[in-house]
Amino acid sequence: YSGSDLWLRYPPISDPALRKRYAKSATTVIVQNAGKNPVHRHTRDLRMEPGSREHLVATSLEAAKDELARGLEGLLGREVPVSTKPGQRVPDGAVVVGTPETSQLVRRHAPSEELRTVGDEGYLIRSVSRGRHDFTVIAANTEIGALYGTFAFLRRMQTQQPITGLDVTEKPRIANRHLNYWETERLYAGNDATGTGGLNGENGAVFNFAATGESADRNLPVILDRYLVVARALASVGVNGITINNVNADNAYLTREYVEQTAALADALRPYGIRVALSVKYTAPTDERFAPDTLTEDQLDPYGAEFRDWWHRKAEHIRDAIPDFTGFTVKANSEGQPGPQDFGYDHGDGANGIAAALAPLGMTVYWRTFVYNADVDDDRLKRAYLEFGHIDDEPQDDGSTGRFADNVFLQTKNGPLDFQAREPFNPMFGRLENTNQALELQITQEYTGQNTMLCYLGPMWQEVLRTDTYTTDEHGELLDDRLVGHIVDGTAQGHPDTAIVGVANLGNADNLTGHHFSQANLFAFGRLAWDWTLDSERIATDWVRMTWSNDDRIVDTIVRMMMGSWEALVSYQTPLGVAHQFADGEHYEPYPSQWFMKDDWSPVYYNKADSAGLGYDRSPTGSDFTAQYFPTLAERYGDIESTPENLLMWFHHVPWDHRMDNGRIFWEELVYRYQMGVQYVTWMRETWDSLKPSLDARRWAEVRDKLVQHEIDAADWRDTNVEYWQEFSGREIPVDDGPLSATFVVNGTEHGGFDLSADSYRIPVAAGGS
Ligand code: BDP
Known part of the structure; x- marks a missing residue:
């Protein structure tokens, strides 16, 4: 077995008693109207590679139905009848999936006042008894919520938990749970680089339209099996967006030819609730390949109509092919990438300029804060707050504070340096108060052993998300519930829109991540993005049970290996x-x-x-970076005697x-x-x-x-x-x-x-x- 199904392998349950119990509670799948509301498809002739195992679905409920059929058949070792008819009778042991709109069974058995509480992406799973009939209802307000519930139900079986007596309600704590996809530039996931060039002329990328040698036929892309495995796996942990190209962006992605390709990918991912975004270069409007629609450098004024109209036109063109396109990720004035500072403007001007162009289309700018300049600072770590803090603090004419537009996220790495194996949290979290902030984590193991070292990153992210920022109010009083996680999920500062971004590790290796255990990091990212309060050991246990074995001894052993592996690294x-x-x-x-x-x-x-x-030495006797933290931590980190030993050399x-x-x-x-x-x-x-x-x-x-x-x-x-x-x-x-x-x-x-x-x-x- 190659590992190519990630954690969605569904091997037969070996304990016969358990299998029998499960079989009794999963006799039939009922997904009424599963194909009724096909999602938009731009590419007429979207098709799978010849001989592929997966097939394309047109709706999220169809994906749910297929997943249940596939999962139950695998786990129970026999086919389970599937019905999509709007009939009334529910056989004993049925699993019913749907929304109030698609299913009268859901309307009848899922109380609408409860459904209301789970929002657009949540679900409820409930065991129902009617006379001599017991069955399960997986209900949601949207089809995608129903798909998430379906995966959660299957996960219970994959990890051998009870599937009767259920009364589960779930919804995500963070709204935008995205991947940034870097493998096109750096192949940390250890991909096979011997394949033919992909969309971007690189090898090893998971989404590689030319992989089947059809490059001559670029406008009719073939969807490979692995795209749908990835789509299912991401949906199974609730990832709902992906920026498909590297942050050091290539303007080619904005050309008509590339947009067509991206649209085809978006078509394939859409039923799984995954929306697409692109990384762009700030100076793209001056790129000759867009001639005659180009601007001069003088026209790169983020307040000017030319600049905004140009970005609006580009976004509109993309929207025509990808109606649910989420927006742009921008790396500006960072590591040689151009940005507004090159033309006399700051990050606020630049981000807001593009954001204004996108706002009428309902799109968002993810503006990265990964900036540093050792030529001007004694300590590289100080730069981000110096460049972004004052904009976040700026009084506005309308009496509000903070200049960044509502459809801008500042996307900030968890630590102040660069994805090191251990960093203190980035003081931007907490210090910035008036701007939407996305937390950026690195799933691909650039600095944590790449695809050679076994390093489970769940505990690292748990550490970051649960670290107290010790935020104080204007009177210097400590505020409650100010962990990094509370900042990111919007509860601490009352931000309505929230985001978390994982730099992903998917490639074209058979097992998709190079190291089998790197799959666990993708899994853990998704689970924590959905609910950052989950325990990383619980997540590891689920993953091991779904991926390797349900034998308790084996599970304990592998989980133990994983749990110390990061600290060991x-x-x-x-x-x-x-x-x-x-x-x-x-x-x-x-x-x-x-x-x-x-x-x-x-x-x-x-x-x-x-x-x-x-x-x-970053204490007051050194660079004084510690002063960027709130007083409790500034003091704690400023003194070698009170600095946690695992950060000793970070600060002293x-x-x-x-x-x-x-x-x-x-x-x-x-x-x-x-x-x-x-x-x-x-x-x-x-x-x-x-x-x-x-x-x-x-x-x-x-x-x-x-x-x-x-x-x-x-x-x-x-x-x-x-x-x-x-x-x-x-x-x-x-x-x-x-x-x-x-x-x-x-x-x-x-x-x-x-x-x-x-x-x-x-x-x-x-x-x-x-
Ligand atoms: C660094 C990587 C580089 C990325 C950069 C970034 O080495 O490839 O472009 O981060 O986050 O860690 O922009």
């Missing part, structure tokens, strides 16, 4: 708050001694290693003999952390070996190969760093009195004697963390 790559120690370019290997092109692209800029110690230049909480000196703890991290990987490899008899051969072997390489590369991180730090610390490699079962080599000398007992492997998961 932090430990062997960048422990105790040191960051960005990567070799230039591909961001996988260590190179702590490197100076690369620019200060703030260089490991030495971040580690500041010297004979006194290690780490970046830590003396080599600084005393840690456990009594060790900093140097010893540092080396110990590197070693612990590697030991965890060794433990994962050994543990995985023990699962060989219990798992399917191909996937087991593929993960085993990854773990072997993972262990080698983790040891390289440890040795390279410890060796380099030792040049500055001048101290011996510490050992302790534990049983000797592993050694490591630094400067040609073997070191060992760390406590390798099982407990030391269990790196605690820091929930609530920084």
Whole structure:
């Protein structure tokens, strides 16, 4: 088995008693009027690749019906009759899916006052008894809500929970749950790059219209099986949008030819509730390929009619092909991308200019805040707040505060640097109060082991979302419910529109993400985007049950591997708050001694290693970045004694003999952390070996190969760093009195004697963390 179905594999339930119980409660599928309201389709001749397994659906209810049929057949090991007729009789054990509009059974059995509470995307699942008949109703106000409910019902079976006595109501906490899709530029998901060029002339992208050699026939794209697997999987966790091209945008995506292609993709994704957006370059209006419809640089005035009309025309053209197009993602004045500052305007002017062009079309601008400039700042981390904070604070003529338009989201990475394995949260969350903010997380593992290292990111996102911003009001009083999650879900600041964005990791590998365990990160992103209060271990457990096995022993073992894997990676790559120690370019290997092109692209800029110690002083004695946080955290992070140890070097230049909480000196703890991290990987490899008899051969072997390489590369991180730090610390490699079962080599000398007992492997998961 290749893993190509992600978590929607539906293998037969092996426990016969359970299978029988489930079969009794899932005898028939009833989805009345499933094909009644076909979603818009722009491309007349949308078709699947020859010999494909999936087929195109025209409505979300059809998708729900097909999914139930597919899922039940797989799980129960037999076909289950499906009915779409508007008949009255509900057989015992039926599963009824629909909306009040499509189904009189839903009208009868799903109380409308309850349905009202679940909104546009929520659902209720309820067990109903009528005389001798028991059945299940999955009801929603919209077809997409009904599809989400269907996946939730199937998930209960996939994870072997009860499907009787149900009274479930669910709705998402965040409205826009989007992916940004980067694989077109960087192939972190380890895709097969040997295929033919795709839409964008790149290899390895999940959406690759030319993959079947039909490039001559570009306006009649073929939908590959995997697009629909991805669409189903994303719908199953509630992802409802995707920006399909890289943030370093290519204007080609705005040409007629590309829009046609994108429209075909949008047609295929639409029944699954997934809407499409595009990344654009701020200066696109000057691109010659749009001639004669181009502007001069002088006309790039975001308040001018030419600029706004140009963007309006482009958006309108896209809207004609993609009526539910969501809008544009913009990376401006960031890493060499052009932006309003090049023409004497600021981010507010630029974002609002495009937003004004989109507003009449109901579209949104996702304006990224990933800006930095080491030439003007002593600390790159300060830039975003310096450029965006004052615009958010600006008094307006109408008496309101904040200049950004209502249809602008500022899209901000979780941490102030750049998707490092551990960062404190970005102070933009909380500090900005009057602007819609989208949280950007990186699902693709650019800095977290790419497709080689097993690193489950659920605990990291949980840590970010549950971190307290310690927001105070104008009198300096602490406010309740000001975790990062409350800012993002709109409850803290009363924003009506909310968004979370994951930089996705989908490619054309058989298993779609390169590493089988990277699938878990996509799954976890979707679940947390839907409900950020979910526990990452619960999510991991669901994923393992849906993907690998329902055997409790196996589930426990794999979940245990996953839960410590992120903290382990932090430990062997960048422990105790040191960051960005990567070799230039591909961001996988260590190179702590490197100076690369620019200060703030260089490991030495971040580690500041010297004979006194290690780490970046961002306290009031250093760059004073800490002042961007609210007072409680500014104080806590400003003082080395109160800074959480996992962020020590983020905020301080830590003396080599600084005393840690456990009594060790900093140097010893540092080396110990590197070693612990590697030991965890060794433990994962050994543990995985023990699962060989219990798992399917191909996937087991593929993960085993990854773990072997993972262990080698983790040891390289440890040795390279410890060796380099030792040049500055001048101290011996510490050992302790534990049983000797592993050694490591630094400067040609073997070191060992760390406590390798099982407990030391269990790196605690820091929930609530920084
Ligand atoms: C960095 C990536 C780069 C992205 C950039 C961004 O290395 O490819 O373009 O982030 O977020 O981490 O814009």
